[in-house]
Amino acid sequence: MYQIYPRSLRDTTGNGIGDLNGITERLGYLADTLGVDAVWISPFYRSPMADFGYDVADYTDVDPLFGTLADFDRLLAEAHARGLKVIIDWVPNHTSDRHPWFVESRSSLTNPKRDWYVWRGPKPDGSLPNNWQAVFGGPAWEEDPRTGQFYLHSFLPQQPDLNWRNPEVVTAMHGTLRFWLDRGVDGFRIDVAHYIMKNPDLADNPSAPPPPPEADFKDLAEYDEWHHVNDKGHPDVHAAFRGVRSVLDEYDERFAVGEIHIFDWDEWATYYGDDDELHMPFNFSLIWSEWRADAFRRRIESLEAAIPEHAWPSYVLGNHDEQRLATRYGSAATRPAAVLLLTLRGQPTMYYGDELGMPETPVPTERRQDPWGLRVHGMGRDGCRTPMQWTAEPGHGFCEPGVEPWLPFGVDAGVRNVDRQRHDADSLLNLYRRLLELRRERPSLRHGTIAMLDGLPPDVLGYLRHHDGERTVVLVNFSATEQPVDIDGATALLISTDPQRTTVDERPVVLGPSEAIVVDAT
Ligand code: NOJ
DSSP, rough: OOEEOOOGTTTTSSSSSSSSSHHHHHHHHIIIIOOOSSSEEEOOEEEOOOTSSSSSSSSOOOOTTTTTTTHHHHHHHHHHTTTTTTEEEEEESSSOOOOHHHHHHHTTTOTGGGGGGGGGOOOSSOOSOOOOOOOSSSSSEOOOOOOOTTOSSEEEEESSSSSSTSSHHHHHHHHHHHHHHHTTTEEEEEGGGGSOOOOOOOOOOOOOOOOSSSOOSHHHHHHHGGGGGSSSSSTTHHHHHHHHHHHHTTTSEEEHHHHHHOHHHHHHGGTTTTTOOOOEEEOOTTTTTSSSSSHHHHHHHHHHHHTTTTTEEEEEEEOOOOOHHHTTTGGGGGGHHHHHHSSSSSSEETTGGGGGGGOOOOOOGGGOOOHHHHSTTTTTOGSSSOOOOOSSTTTTTTTTTTTOOOOOOHHHHHHHHSHHHTTTTTTTHHHHHHHHHHHHHHHHHHHHHEEEEOOOOEEEEEEEEEEEEEEEEEOOOOESSSSEEOOOOOOOSEESSSSTTTOOOOSSEEHHHHEEEEEOOO
């Protein structure tokens, strides 16, 4: 699955912002040049764009900035004609404060939609209803002068949280799913899925236990001072997702993946339910891992140990909220990271531009846009959201020459772009293409078992994928030095990140710096 941040793929209207027709234009690249099976498109709903579309003002329409419903229908039809599935973002935890539901809700204490959101009066001493914090900084409560009550917002004040305990909200939100399912979408990526159910008593969060020595997750600044046991992930969330799943199951072959940031693997795995909740929660653990063989192995083994029998794992190495992987792990890691993502057991999700090795783009202060970064120092996400780099020419195939893109182009866009890499057999883009092709050809990579290999040098991670007699061995050198590895039996090289390698006949096989190989060991 390939994630598209719609503002940044391709602008066809000359306003410097990507749009749906731009995505449709590039479906050939995605299906044929690269060869992915599905796209996930971040929100394109009507929105005031306080959080660039994660503040939805109408779940059943396209924002004019991105096009029209007819444009979406065309995108979907053309994607399906090319064999691509289309997954769209669904944002159930909060709406925009401009959503008509919230406009009604805030209008009076007695409005029929008052309870569609989470409203509370101040404590007797006039203070906030509780100590909950917003992820994007400051208290999670905003006072509304009209009624003197506060509303809950887990993110921006412009993103009031819906009250999923109100059955009318559930019905209305299920209706938004059916709207898109009826149009033919293949499924949903569910935004902050674990946030939708809170402790109904709205009890204070306790302060957080000290962080573990090797942080397994992103540092969220002040938000991390609290142990978030009451403001999200209440056990009632599972009934809510059983409800969502039953809507999906009214249709053939529809899919839901949840954005779930939970670092306790057993709790994380509960979101699969008994094969009656989400098809999978995203697994972000590798994003926050140091680029070290033992750290990756620990996370892969933790995932494999936690996952229920019926369930299928997922892997993510980048998205629109995280620093680009080429910067996070370093540019030497971009090739072996591609091998890992596309050969581990599970569904891989890749982020646009990572197939080119786009690094984080430095965005000058005056051009910064991300509300999180503007509110909390160091949390800006603009650097991973800059325009896709298609060509070396002015506009870089993203927009017409002379148009100012909404965020600056990467400084390397002249040399790091699709045009250049498409014609270079040894490029990272072509490595992704070959890995995707290999995955399609080899059932062991698609749905085989995984067993970690022991007895390797400490800087090398190795595993065996096995299905129905077909065996594929993957070896990844995380270090900048050569590493000798023993591989048992006859093998044939399928792919190496090193374009010079043609065989794995020598014993031991000496992996080059940052080299990853995929071999047939059948
Ligand atoms: C998670 C999304 O990935 C992020 O981009 C967004 O800002 C928050 N949820 C709030 O919707």
